Amino acid sequence: MNNTFVKIAWRNILRNKKRSLITISAVGVGLGALIFIWSFAEGAHNQMINNYTSYVIGPVQVQAKGFQKNPKLETFVKDSPAVLNIIRQNPDVAAVSPRIQAEGLMGSSDSSMGTLVIGVQPQLERQVSKLDQRVARGQFLDEGDDNSVIIGKDMADNLGVDLQDKIVFMSQALDGSIASGAYYVKGIIQSGVTEIDKGLAIITYSAAEELFVMDGKPSQIVVQLHSASKSDAVAEQLRQALNNPDLEVLPWKDVSPVLQQWLDYDNTFIWIILIIVMIVVAIGIMNTVLMGVLERTREFGILIALGTRGRQIIQMVTYESVFLGLIGTAAGLIIGLGSSHFFSRTGIDLSVFTEALNSMYMESVIHPDINFKYVWISSGVVLLISIFVSVYPAWTASKLKPVDAIRSI
Amino acid sequence: MALIRVENLSKTYITGKNIETPALRDINLTIDDRDFVALAGTSGSGKTTLLNLLGSLDKPSSGSIFYEQQNIAQLNEQQVADFRLNQVGFIFQAYNLINTLTALENVEYIMLLQGVPAAERLDRSRDILKRVGIEKYINNFPNQMSGGQQQRVAVARAIVARPKVILADEPTANLDSRTAENLLDLMLELNQERQTTFVFSTHDPMVMDKVKRIVKLKDGEIIS
Numbered sequence A: 001m002n003n004t005f006v007k008i009a010w011r012n013i014l015r016n017k018k019r020s021l022i023t024i025s026a027v028g029v030g031l032g033a034l035i036f037i038w039s040f041a042e043g044a045h046n047q048m049i050n051n052y053t054s055y056v057i058g059p060v061q062v063q064a065k066g067f068q069k070n071p072k073l074e075t076f077v078k079d080s081p082a083v084l085n086i087i088r089q090n091p092d093v094a095a096v097s098p099r100i101q102a103e104g105l106m107g108s109s110d111s112s113m114g115t116l117v118i119g120v121q122p123q124l125e126r127q128v129s130k131l132d133q134r135v136a137r138g139q140f141l142d143e144g145d146d147n148s149v150i151i152g153k154d155m156a157d158n159l160g161v162d163l164q165d166k167i168v169f170m171s172q173a174l175d176g177s178i179a180s181g182a183y184y185v186k187g188i189i190q191s192g193v194t195e196i197d198k199g200l201a202i203i204t205y206s207a208a209e210e211l212f213v214m215d216g217k218p219s220q221i222v223v224q225l226h227s228a229s230k231s232d233a234v235a236e237q238l239r240q241a242l243n244n245p246d247l248e249v250l251p252w253k254d255v256s257p258v259l260q261q262w263l264d265y266d267n268t269f270i271w272i273i274l275i276i277v278m279i280v281v282a283i284g285i286m287n288t289v290l291m292g293v294l295e296r297t298r299e300f301g302i303l304i305a306l307g308t309r310g311r312q313i314i315q316m317v318t319y320e321s322v323f324l325g326l327i328g329t330a331a332g333l334i335i336g337l338g339s340s341h342f343f344s345r346t347g348i349d350l351s352v353f354t355e356a357l358n359s360m361y362m363e364s365v366i367h368p369d370i371n372f373k374y375v376w377i378s379s380g381v382v383l384l385i386s387i388f389v390s391v392y393p394a395w396t397a398s399k400l401k402p403v404d405a406i407r408s409i
Numbered sequence B: 001m002a003l004i005r006v007e008n009l010s011k012t013y014i015t016g017k018n019i020e021t022p023a024l025r026d027i028n029l030t031i032d033d034r035d036f037v038a039l040a041g042t043s044g045s046g047k048t049t050l051l052n053l054l055g056s057l058d059k060p061s062s063g064s065i066f067y068e069q070q071n072i073a074q075l076n077e078q079q080v081a082d083f084r085l086n087q088v089g090f091i092f093q094a095y096n097l098i099n100t101l102t103a104l105e106n107v108e109y110i111m112l113l114q115g116v117p118a119a120e121r122l123d124r125s126r127d128i129l130k131r132v133g134i135e136k137y138i139n140n141f142p143n144q145m146s147g148g149q150q151q152r153v154a155v156a157r158a159i160v161a162r163p164k165v166i167l168a169d170e171p172t173a174n175l176d177s178r179t180a181e182n183l184l185d186l187m188l189e190l191n192q193e194r195q196t197t198f199v200f201s202t203h204d205p206m207v208m209d210k211v212k213r214i215v216k217l218k219d220g221e222i223i224s
């Protein structure tokens, strides 16, 4: 029985090939574009997350509880060798690097300014951040460079110093004594990120241990992952593995929420595009099906006169839009996944816009990244819409009065 | 024996701003089982209106239509669909067929709705299509057949479902006179062979010659 309604619906699609094709194309291109845009955004976002986290903060940090809110020297990670060991056992972890972090005053003979200083182990730090690659002039620290410092370009300008010049740092040590040290500028970082270029100084971990009297007491442990997009999941795993109420395991978005806010904001645009595509799809299918129903008024009249029930008429019309929706969705999946896949290999070169993009942690070549969650959301919504919009035409057809319908040729 | 009894049947169309067009006035009529009746009358006399009411395609303004004991003016929506499916067959002036179904599928359609098993459906459809002389065209779609052939398929579709009565509104009006005569002869034969009641409307003197009985309408009333 159902077969006949399916057959009628299918043949009606074939009967009006041109119109069906236009509808299917509209659905296909709309959905395809949507999937592609989502993959593109996903690729760009992952790139931004990678870049953003690779500057300083890393994908995941382990800190002593309270440090994130109120970073003080006395809030350090206790028993750090054991903690490091546990973290290294997680298979998603690529590298770990402990740091000492403090605030203080950096001065030259000309002037002085407030700064954040971090003590890093040069070998390990190269694996968790790209600070070393941002050195525009001079060199990054090596093991044993305990009298050297890396500073940002703006700080160098403000202090009026250059490579090899001596600058002095002053602060308070953990034991309350005055911490002060003199360092020679070994490298100048130019990252494009104001906080780094203006307010960050990097010394070696051992220099920091001595300066702040923090032997074996890192303020934070930066954890690098094989894939930054897993930061939430790994943070949770580490939290459980460490099982230590004195520690906080923070994914990057908790360490520095700014980027996540920007990404959320960016995603709302994609949702807006989704809604627009849905409206186009809805109007397209509705138009096709409604036109098809209206031009077959007489035929519906005859179907009703022959004893076809209202709900059977509704079935017939609904099948039609479901078919259009299914084919359109299939076309959209092919277009969307195909283009996303193709460009994920070749990359999309946006070098024309690079200037603007760099400041947002983007690179000039974007590799779209297919996130199937969004693929299923888009296709599912398109399919649902195609069924939903058939309600009105189907209902219209089922309510036709056979006498009137048959008279209209 | 009376198959259909029409009692005090009236139908008034209300169009636009309460403009009333009386199309049937107080009709009383009996149609016997196995009858072959023509409704005749000038254009606008009410033939189509009466056929539509007999087939429950429309509701009367007043009066009753009894099929045996059942008053079809009082059926609900479900029952109306059932009645149309099982008790009556329709043949319209033209374009009777479902365009997306072949001749065979068109003939099978009603039996499908009735739930006749597939094998029986196919047998009965093939038989009747052969009987109406369409065996060569059973897999043709309506637009691949002539008007006369389409009307034959429509007759086959109506009769194969074994209704009590077949209602045909000017079934020959779109055909040339030879084709029209052939179609009418076919229906007459089927009326005898299958003992199905036929009620027509027509302007055609040829049709009036062949029917057993003529009911003449004028301005919505029966005049003879």
Ligand SMILES: Nc1ncnc2c1ncn2[C@@H]1O[C@H](COP(=O)(O)OP(=O)(O)OP(=O)(O)O)[C@@H](O)[C@H]1O
Pocket: B013, B014, B015, B021, B022, B023, B041, B042, B043, B044, B045, B046, B047, B048, B049, B050
């Ligand atoms: N849907 C309608 N709305 C309003 N008036 C109608 C409607 N259908 C028919 N009429 C009117 O009812 C009267 C009877 O019409 P009907 O169609 O039954 O005549 P008919 O005998 O079938 O005519 P014809 O030979 O031209 O087919 C006419 O006056 C017609 O104008």
Ligand SMILES: [Mg+2]
Pocket: B047, B048, B049, B169, B201
């Ligand atoms: Mg008429």
